[in-house]
Amino acid sequence: MSIKIxxxxxxxxxxxxxxxxxxxxxxxxxxxxxxxxxxxxxxEEVKKSGVRGRGGAGFPMGMKWSFLAKPEGIPxxxxxxxxESEPGTFKDHYLMKTIPHLLIEGMIISSYALGANKxxxxxxxxxxxxIRILEKAIEEAKAAGFLGKNILGSGYDLELIIQPGxxxxxxxxxxxxxxxxxxxxGNPRNKPPFPAVKGLYQxxxxxxNVESIATVSWIINNGGxxxxxxGVGKSTGTKLISASGHINKPGVYEIELGLSCDEFLNSDEYxxxxxxxxxxxxxxxxxxxxxxxxxxxxxxxxxxxxRLMSYESLSDGGFAxxxxxxxxxxxxxxxxxxxxxxxxxxxxxYEHESCGQCSPCREGTGWMQKxxxxxxxxxxxxxxxxxxxxxxxxxxxxxxxxxxDAAAWPVASAIRHFRDEFEWHIQHPLEATKAxxxxxxxxxx
Amino acid sequence: xxxxxxxxFTPERLAKVHEIIExxxxxxxxxxxxxxxxxxxxxFAWMSQGVMDYVASLLHxxxxxxxxxxxxxxxxxxxxxxxxxxxxxxTGPCVLMGGEEVFGHLQQKLGIKKGETTSDxxxxxxxxxxxxxxxxxxxxxxxxxYYMHLNNQKVDEIIEELSK
Numbered sequence: 001m002s003i004k005i006x007x008x009x010x011x012x013x014x015x016x017x018x019x020x021x022x023x024x025x026x027x028x029x030x031x032x033x034x035x036x037x038x039x040x041x042x043x044e045e046v047k048k049s050g051v052r053g054r055g056g057a058g059f060p061m062g063m064k065w066s067f068l069a070k071p072e073g074i075p076x077x078x079x080x081x082x083x084e085s086e087p088g089t090f091k092d093h094y095l096m097k098t099i100p101h102l103l104i105e106g107m108i109i110s111s112y113a114l115g116a117n118k119x120x121x122x123x124x125x126x127x128x129x130x131i132r133i134l135e136k137a138i139e140e141a142k143a144a145g146f147l148g149k150n151i152l153g154s155g156y157d158l159e160l161i162i163q164p165g166x167x168x169x170x171x172x173x174x175x176x177x178x179x180x181x182x183x184x185x186g187n188p189r190n191k192p193p194f195p196a197v198k199g200l201y202q203x204x205x206x207x208x209n210v211e212s213i214a215t216v217s218w219i220i221n222n223g224g225x226x227x228x229x230x231g232v233g234k235s236t237g238t239k240l241i242s243a244s245g246h247i248n249k250p251g252v253y254e255i256e257l258g259l260s261c262d263e264f265l266n267s268d269e270y271x272x273x274x275x276x277x278x279x280x281x282x283x284x285x286x287x288x289x290x291x292x293x294x295x296x297x298x299x300x301x302x303x304x305x306x307r308l309m310s311y312e313s314l315s316d317g318g319f320a321x322x323x324x325x326x327x328x329x330x331x332x333x334x335x336x337x338x339x340x341x342x343x344x345x346x347x348x349x350y351e352h353e354s355c356g357q358c359s360p361c362r363e364g365t366g367w368m369q370k371x372x373x374x375x376x377x378x379x380x381x382x383x384x385x386x387x388x389x390x391x392x393x394x395x396x397x398x399x400x401x402x403x404x405d406a407a408a409w410p411v412a413s414a415i416r417h418f419r420d421e422f423e424w425h426i427q428h429p430l431e432a433t434k435a436x437x438x439x440x441x442x443x444x445x
Numbered sequence: 446x447x448x449x450x451x452x453x454f455t456p457e458r459l460a461k462v463h464e465i466i467e468x469x470x471x472x473x474x475x476x477x478x479x480x481x482x483x484x485x486x487x488x489f490a491w492m493s494q495g496v497m498d499y500v501a502s503l504l505h506x507x508x509x510x511x512x513x514x515x516x517x518x519x520x521x522x523x524x525x526x527x528x529x530x531x532x533x534x535x536t537g538p539c540v541l542m543g544g545e546e547v548f549g550h551l552q553q554k555l556g557i558k559k560g561e562t563t564s565d566x567x568x569x570x571x572x573x574x575x576x577x578x579x580x581x582x583x584x585x586x587x588x589x590x591y592y593m594h595l596n597n598q599k600v601d602e603i604i605e606e607l608s609k
Contacts, residue, residue: 075470084577085574085575085577086575087536087537087538087574087575087579088537088538088575088579089577089579090577090578090579090580090581092577093577093578118470124577125479125483125518125520126520126532126573126576126577126586127577128483128589129589129590129591132589159468161468161469163476163479163480164479164480164483165479165518166479166482166483166514166517166518166519166520166521167518167519167520167521167573168517168518168519169574169575180479181476182473182475182476183475183476183477183478183479183504183506183510183514184475184510184514185513185514185517186517186518201470201473242579242580243580244538244541244542244579244580244582245538245541245542245579246541250542250579250580250581251580252580288536288537288575329579331537331538331541331579333541337541342537342540342541345535345536345537345540346536346537348535349536349537349574349575352574353574355517
């Protein structure tokens with residue numbers, strides 16, 4: 001068994017309660033941090049760990065913390081991004097409902113490190129039942145003296161607030177999240193200024209993903225260097241992977257970064273292989289936004305070397321032959337999956353979720369969806385394929401926030417790697433529109 | 446602004462609303478909008494103009510500040526809904542797990558399409574985007590409860606149970 005930093009105690013009965021969590025060593029890191037360490041020392045350990053933002057961007061968390069402005073007399077805020085909405089991603093959902101105190105403990109230590117006295121966990125509104133679980137955990141932690149005024153006699157005060165979202169993917173973008181937290185529509189802000197300087201209520205703010213914050217207790221207990229010793233290269237530590245689609249064992253798995261993609265897909269410890277009796281056609285490795293790749297390019301890079309589950313290895317080859325680790329939303333497609341239909345499905349998602357602020361995204365996501373719709377329904381023409389590529393290029397890089405890129409990449413990559421499938425749809429409309437029809441020319445693994 | 450004297454939170458909910466408003470820094474009470482809208486929908490089922498105006502009055506903000514938010518976030522129902530609102534996921538991973546067939550069956554079973562309400566007012570079907578339960582799909586949500594690993598038989602059982 002490989003090292004489990006986040007999920008070691010997830011199968012312990014009662015781990016959602018303060019009592020059991022405490023028995024398993026919970027909140028020891030809070031005691032250590034607030035009693036024996038300065039906030040700067042906590043930041044230093046997190047920096048040393050090399051842990052990278054687990055929401056998808058992969059930016060080093062310690063560095064993000066060190067950017068936080070600290071003007072005198074102005075409050076600072078920590079906001080946890082629990083708006084998990086990227087198709088294929090359900091790890092934060094799993095972690096929060098299973099072991100809520102891991103997040104609460106991480107929030108206390110992180111807030112202490114950043115000098116925040118009021119911190120927020122912004123949870124997607126659909127997960128109201130998880131919000132109830134987190135609120136109960138907060139009450140328990142407060143009753144035990146780990147939250148509220150003068151935590152463990154240290155003089156440090158912290159209030160933790162759970163904020164529900166309202167069903168908007170865009171609020172996973174950190175500045176849209178802050179707008180939403182201020183009671184407004186989730187329109188991303190122009191940057192600069194970055195949240196580290198002007199964030200929530202125009203005060204310096206750090207926004208971190210659930211999984212990122214959940215690593216902090218382990219880092220404080222074991223040291224940043226111990227964390228950095230796990231993983232591979234600049235992909236330190238472990239990562240939660242949400243596995244879905246055509247595999248034998250869908251679920252959430254904690255992997256040590258650097259695990260081979262082949263082992264992740266085929267080992268019984270993880271996905272248990274492609275659905276029995278089927279073969280692998282394509283993979284989305286890191287959530288719906290990252291480029292889709294043929295199965296063979298997920299398992300090995302363009303040079304024929306084994307691909308690893310790490311930020312660097314998955315992106316090896318750039319967008320020509322690589323993809324991204326993203327949020328760790330792994331989706332497997334077997335030979336029964338239609339790439340055109342799936343691309344259309346994802347494009348509907350992005351059209352629906354565009355906030356409408358930037359023209360390239362607002363209009364472009366709609367155009368891509370319409371063109372893909374007509375191809376899928378046997379009414380496409382060959383020029384539509386290049387039209388899609390053209391529209392995707394005009395969105396990419398031309399919007400305030402990354403939703404534009406997120407909408408463009410799945411379309412551009414599907415055409416890059418599965419162009420013959422799009423052509424088949426256009427050239428054989430009668431055949432392609434039959435129920436369950438799938439292009440049979442794809443290379444399978 | 447419409448006057449509507451029937452729209453008032455229950456004492457318990459009103460106390461909860463005031464508790465929520467209090468938790469934000471001074472002058473930032475608008476932050477309470479989303480949580481209060483959720484409580485409003487819990488009691489009043491949907492966002493009538495009267496409900497939104499009432500929420501605006503509690504937060505001391507303009508009604509339009511509530512309208513623009515309630516209409517931006519897809520969880521808030523802008524039309525009357527049935528007793529049980531079934532929000533089923535239409536996004537890729539649930540489709541791979543057989544979502545299209547299962548939710549096609551659901552529509553047949555209820556005799557309504559997405560966005561519609563059954564004539565007895567019992568069920569409303571709403572198509573939603575990814576519910577962050579991809580490995581446990583196909584899934585739908587009714588109020589706070591997630592229903593996962595759905596198939597036609599499970600759908601039948603849930604509908605029959607809720608129809609009692």
